[in-house]
Amino acid sequence: MKYLSFIFTNLGRKKIRSSLTFLSIMIAFILYGLLGAVQAALSQGVDVAGADRLVVRHKVSIIQLLPISYTQRISQIEGVDLVTHFVWFGGIYQDPKNFFPQMPVEPESFLDMYPEFTLPANQVEKWKETRTGAIVGRKSADRFGWKIGDRVPIQATIWPKVDGSRNWEFDVVGIYDSDKKGTDLTQFFFRYDYFDETRSRGSGLIGWYVVRVGDPDRAVEVASTIDETFANSPYETKAETEGAFVQAFAKQMGNITAIVIAIMGAVFFTILLVAGNTMGQSVRERIVELGVMKAIGFTDKKVLAIVLSESITLSTLAGGLGLLLSWILVQGMSDSLSGIFPVFYLPSSSIVWGAGFTLLLGFIAGAIPAFQAKQLRIADALRR
Amino acid sequence: MNSDVLVQAKSVERTFRRGSETIQVLDALDLQIKRGEFLALMGPSGSGKSTLLNLIGGLDRPNNGTISVDGEQIDQMNESKLAAWRARHVGFVFQFYNLIPVLNAQRNVELPLLLTNLSKTERRKQAELALEIVGLSHRIKHFPRTLSGGEQQRVGIARAIASDPTLLLCDEPTGDLDRKSGDEILELLTALNQDHGKTIIMVTHDAHAATCATRTLYMDEGKLTAEMKP
Numbered sequence: 001m002k003y004l005s006f007i008f009t010n011l012g013r014k015k016i017r018s019s020l021t022f023l024s025i026m027i028a029f030i031l032y033g034l035l036g037a038v039q040a041a042l043s044q045g046v047d048v049a050g051a052d053r054l055v056v057r058h059k060v061s062i063i064q065l066l067p068i069s070y071t072q073r074i075s076q077i078e079g080v081d082l083v084t085h086f087v088w089f090g091g092i093y094q095d096p097k098n099f100f101p102q103m104p105v106e107p108e109s110f111l112d113m114y115p116e117f118t119l120p121a122n123q124v125e126k127w128k129e130t131r132t133g134a135i136v137g138r139k140s141a142d143r144f145g146w147k148i149g150d151r152v153p154i155q156a157t158i159w160p161k162v163d164g165s166r167n168w169e170f171d172v173v174g175i176y177d178s179d180k181k182g183t184d185l186t187q188f189f190f191r192y193d194y195f196d197e198t199r200s201r202g203s204g205l206i207g208w209y210v211v212r213v214g215d216p217d218r219a220v221e222v223a224s225t226i227d228e229t230f231a232n233s234p235y236e237t238k239a240e241t242e243g244a245f246v247q248a249f250a251k252q253m254g255n256i257t258a259i260v261i262a263i264m265g266a267v268f269f270t271i272l273l274v275a276g277n278t279m280g281q282s283v284r285e286r287i288v289e290l291g292v293m294k295a296i297g298f299t300d301k302k303v304l305a306i307v308l309s310e311s312i313t314l315s316t317l318a319g320g321l322g323l324l325l326s327w328i329l330v331q332g333m334s335d336s337l338s339g340i341f342p343v344f345y346l347p348s349s350s351i352v353w354g355a356g357f358t359l360l361l362g363f364i365a366g367a368i369p370a371f372q373a374k375q376l377r378i379a380d381a382l383r384r
Numbered sequence: 385m386n387s388d389v390l391v392q393a394k395s396v397e398r399t400f401r402r403g404s405e406t407i408q409v410l411d412a413l414d415l416q417i418k419r420g421e422f423l424a425l426m427g428p429s430g431s432g433k434s435t436l437l438n439l440i441g442g443l444d445r446p447n448n449g450t451i452s453v454d455g456e457q458i459d460q461m462n463e464s465k466l467a468a469w470r471a472r473h474v475g476f477v478f479q480f481y482n483l484i485p486v487l488n489a490q491r492n493v494e495l496p497l498l499l500t501n502l503s504k505t506e507r508r509k510q511a512e513l514a515l516e517i518v519g520l521s522h523r524i525k526h527f528p529r530t531l532s533g534g535e536q537q538r539v540g541i542a543r544a545i546a547s548d549p550t551l552l553l554c555d556e557p558t559g560d561l562d563r564k565s566g567d568e569i570l571e572l573l574t575a576l577n578q579d580h581g582k583t584i585i586m587v588t589h590d591a592h593a594a595t596c597a598t599r600t601l602y603m604d605e606g607k608l609t610a611e612m613k614p
Contacts, residue, residue, distance in 0.1 A: 002498055006487075013486045292482045295443055296496040296543070297471025299464045378443040379435075382478070 007309050014282070018314065021278040025318035025361070026325070028271045029354060033326020035260045036350030040182070041341035042256045051216040052081075053113070054223050055245040056209040059236035063088075065205035066235050068196075073229060074211055079222040081214045084109035085206040087195065091154035091168060093144065100140045102154060102188040103207075104195035113210055116180040123148070123174030131194045135174035137185035143335060146172050154188075159199045168198070184343050210242070268361065275365035279311045283369040290373050291381025304374035311366025312359060319358030323351055390551065390583050391417035391440055396449035398435050398606075409435045410446070411606035422577040422584045424597035431603040433587040434555055440585060441474050441553045442466045454550055471499045475544030475582075479556040481536040483528040483543075489515060490524040493542045500547060514542040517580075518572055534565030541572060545582070552576065554586040558593050570596045 011018050056074065058064030068085065075083045089102040107127050111119065119127075119135060127133045136146060146152060149172065156166040170190050178185060196203055213222045223239035230237045240248070283290070290303055298306075327346050334344045398410040409432045417423055417440075425433045438444040439451055442458045451459045453473060461469060483492045493511040502510065515524050518538040528536050537557060544552055554573065558566030574596050576582045586597060594600045602610040 002504070006491075006495075006498070009486050009491075288482055289484055292476075292478070292484075293495070294467065295441070295470065295476050297467050297499045299467040301464070302467075379438050382443075382482070 003306060003309070007306065007313055010282070010306075010310050011314055014285075017278060017281070021275055022314060022318040024274045025271055025315055025358075026322040028267050029319040029322025029358065030326045030329065031267060032264055032354055032357070033323055033330065033346050033350065035263060036354070037326075037330040037344055037346045038341070039256050039260045040347045040350070041337075041344045051241070051243070052213050052219065053242040054211040054213060054219060054226070054239050055242050056211055056223075056226055056237050056239040057207075057245075059227075059238045062208060064235075065202060065207060066209065066237065068204050068206050070209065070230065070235070070237075074209060074226060077222065077225050077229065079213050079215065079218050079225070080211055082109060082112055082212040083209055084113045085192070085209050087192070087205075087207040088158070089154075089156070089190075089195070090158045091156050093152065093154050098144070100137075100143075100186045100188055101184075102190070104192040105189045106192050107189075110189065113212055116178050116183050117176045118178060119174050119176045126173040127191070130171055130173050131191060132169065132171050133173035134170035134188055134190035135176050136172055136188045138175055138177045139185035139335070140188060141172075141175045143186075146175075148172055148175065152188075159195070159202070161198050162200045164200070182343055182345065182347070211239070268357065272361060272365055275311065275315060275361060276368065278314075279307070279366045279369040280372075282310070283307060283373050287376065287381050287384050290376055291378050291384075294376070294378045295382065300374045303376075304370045307370035307373045308363065308366045311370070312362030315362030315365060316355075316358045319354065319361065323354045323358075327351070388418050389416050390419040390421075390454055391415065391585075392450075392452045393436075393440070394450045396436075396439060396446045396451060398432070398439065398444070398446050409606050410439070412449070413607060415601075415608065417583065417585065419583055420577070420581055422574070422596065422598045423586065424594035424600040425585065425587045425603060426589065426591070426594055426600055427603035427609075429589075432606040433603055436603070437553050437555055437585060437587050440551075441476060442470050468499075471496060471547065473550045475547070475549040475552045477537070477540050477544050477552065477554040477557045479559040481528070481533075481540040481560075483536055483539055485528050488525050488527050489520060489531070489539045489542075492528070492539055493546050496543060496547045511542070511546055514546040515539070517545065517576075518542045532565065533561050534568055537561060537565070537569050538572065541569070541576070545576065545580075550583060552582050552584045554584060556588055556590075557586060558588070558590060566590070566593065 056066070058066055071083050071085060074080055084106055086103045086105055089104060091102050092098070093100070107124070111117065111124060123135065127135055134152065141147070152170050152172055154168045154170065156168055160166050161168065176185070192206075211222070211226070213219050219241050223241070226239040227237050293303060294300070330344060330346045337344050393413060393415040396410050396413045397408070400407045400409055413436065415436075425436065427433050435444065439446055440453065442461070445459055449459075450457055456469065458466060458469060484495065487495070490508065490511050493514050494507050497507040497510055500507070512521070512524060515521055518541050520535060520538050520542065523531060523535060528539070531539065552573070557573065558569050561569060570593055573584055573586065577584050577598075586593070588594055598613070600612045601608050602612070
C-alpha cells in the first residue's frame with residue numbers, strides 16, 4: 001500500500017499520454033460491455049431456459065402448425081409431466097415499431113410451466129374468469145403505460161377474426177414480474193380459447209408445444225419418443241430442449257459468440273499495443289530514475305513489481321470504469337431497446353470476465369517493460 | 385579486519401568488453417578506507433574512479449578480488465541481499481542529482497525510506513529531519529524543477545542520508561554546480577563528515593573540492609598512483 005501513491009504519481013507524469021491510454025482502454029471496455037449485452041440479448045432465454053422443458057414444433061419449421069390434439073398424446077408419453085402450447089400472434093399495437101411478442105396460451109398449464117413468471121393470485125383468478133383477459137410483462141406495461149383494467153387494441157397481421165376484422169381487443173387483467181434475471185418481461189399472453197373461437201382460420205391448430213419432463217436427465221430420450229410417436233404422420237414433430245431451441249433460434253443470425261469474440265479480439269489486441277506502448281515509453285523515459293531506485297536499495301523484483309503495478313492499475317481503473325459505464329448505458333438503453341431486444345442487460349458473467357480481462361491486459365501490456373526495468377544494470381542506467 | 389577499517393578492497397579487477405576488445409578498468413587494486421574518513425578520488429577520465437565507487441557501493445561486481453564494507457564481503461552477496469545492504473549502509477550522491485521530477489523534495493527524500501518498516505508519519509519526520517540537516521526545511525514541498533542546482537543537490541544529499549547510512553558515496557557532487565553552490569555542497573559534506581561521523585568517498589575532477597577531504601587518492605589506468613593528505 002505504501003507504494004500506491006508512488007504508482008499513481010508515476011502514472012500522472014505524462015498526463016495527456018496516460019489520459020489517452022486510459023480513455024482507449026475505457027472505451028474498449030464500454031464496447032465490450034455493450035457487445036456482452038447484445039450477445040446476451042440475442043441468445044436470450046438460453047440462460048433462463050428450463051433444463052426440464054422441451055419445445056416441440058413442426059419438423060419442417062416453427063411456422064408450420066401442429067394439431068392441439070397432440071396435447072393429450074404427448075401427456076401420455078412416459079416421463080412427461082406437463083404440456084402447454086403457444087401460437088405466434090404477431091399483432092401490432094398502434095405502430096409496427098412497438099414490437100412485443102403476443103401469444104395465446106392456456107392459462108393454467110402455462111403458469112404451471114413457467115414458475116419464473118410471478119403473478120398475484122387474484123390476477124390469476126381474474127385471468128381465468130375473463131375470456132378476453134391478458135397478462136403482460138412489467139416491462140411492456142411500463143413502456144406503454146398499461147395498467148390493470150385497461151383495454152388494449154391489437155391489430156392482427158396473421159389471424160383475422162371470424163367477422164373479417166383484424167382488430168382484437170384484450171383486457172389487461174394481470175402484470176407479471178420475475179425474480180429470475182434475463183426473463184423476458186415484454187411478452188403479452190392471452191387466452192387460447194378466446195383466440196381459437198374468434199380466429200377465422202386454423203381452428204384447432206397451435207404453433208408449438210412446451211413439455212415438462214419429470215427427470216431432466218431423460219429429456220433427450222423423451223424428445224426422441226415424442227418425435228417417434230408422430231413420425232410418418234401429416235404433422236411430424238421436432239422436439240428439443242428449450243435451451244437448444246433458443247440457441248438454434250439465435251444462430252439463425254449467425255454465431256453471435258464468435259462474432260463478439262472476433263470484434264473484441266481485434267479491439268483488445270489494438271488496446272494491448274496502445275497500453276504496451278505507453279508502458280514501454282514510460283520505462284524508456286525513466287531509465288536513470290529506475291537506476292537510482294535500484295542504487296538506493298530497490299531490488300530488481302521490486303522494480304518489476306512497481307512497473308507492472310502501474311500497468312495493472314491503469315488498466316483496471318480504466319477497464320473498471322468502462323465496465324461501470326457500459327452497465328449504466330445498458331440499464332439506460334434497456335427500455336428504449338425493448339422493442340428490438342426484450343432482454344437487454346449486462347450479464348454478471350460478462351462483468352466478471354471483463355474484470356479478469358482488465359487484469360490480464362494490464363499484466364500483458366506491462367510485462368515486457370517491467371522485465372526490461374528488472375534487467376536494467378544500475379551502472380549502465382546511471383551512465384545515460 | 386581492523387575495526388577502524390570500513391572499506392577494504394583486495395586485488396580488485398574489473399574489466400569491460402567493448403566489441404572484441406577487453407578493457408581493464410581496475411587492475412589488482414588494493415584499498416583501505418577508515419571509518420570517519422573523507423576520501424577524495426581524483427584522476428583523469430577513464431582512470432576507474434567511478435567504477436571503483438560503483439564496486440564499493442555494491443552497484444557492480446569485480447571480476448576478481450574482494451570488497452568488504454564494515455566486515456561484510458559484498459562481492460559475494462546475491463542481488464536481493466546486496467540491494468538490502470545498499471539500502472541500509474550506503475547513500476549515493478550523483479553529479480546530476482537524479483531526483484524524481486514528479487516527486488517533491490520531501491517525497492524524493494522519503495523514497496529510500498519506503499524500503500524500511502517505518503510508518504508514514506515516521507518516514508515523513510525522518511525526511512523532514514534530513515532536509516533540515518541540509519538546510520532545506522523551507523523547500524520541502526518544492527518540486528525539483530522549481531529548485532536551483534545547489535538546492536537539488538542538497539535534496540540529493542538529504543535523500544542519501546535519510547536512512548542514516550554508514551557510507552556516503554558521491555560521484556562528482558559539485559560537477560554540475562557553479563563555484564558558490566559547489567562550495568556550499570562541499571561545506572555540507574564536510575559537516576556531515578565531521579559533525580555526523582559519515583564516512584565519505586567522493587569522486588571529483590576538481591582539485592579545490594578535494595581540499596575538503598581528509599585524504600586524496602589519485603588513480604590512473606585502473607591503479608592508485610598517489611596519495612595526499614592535507
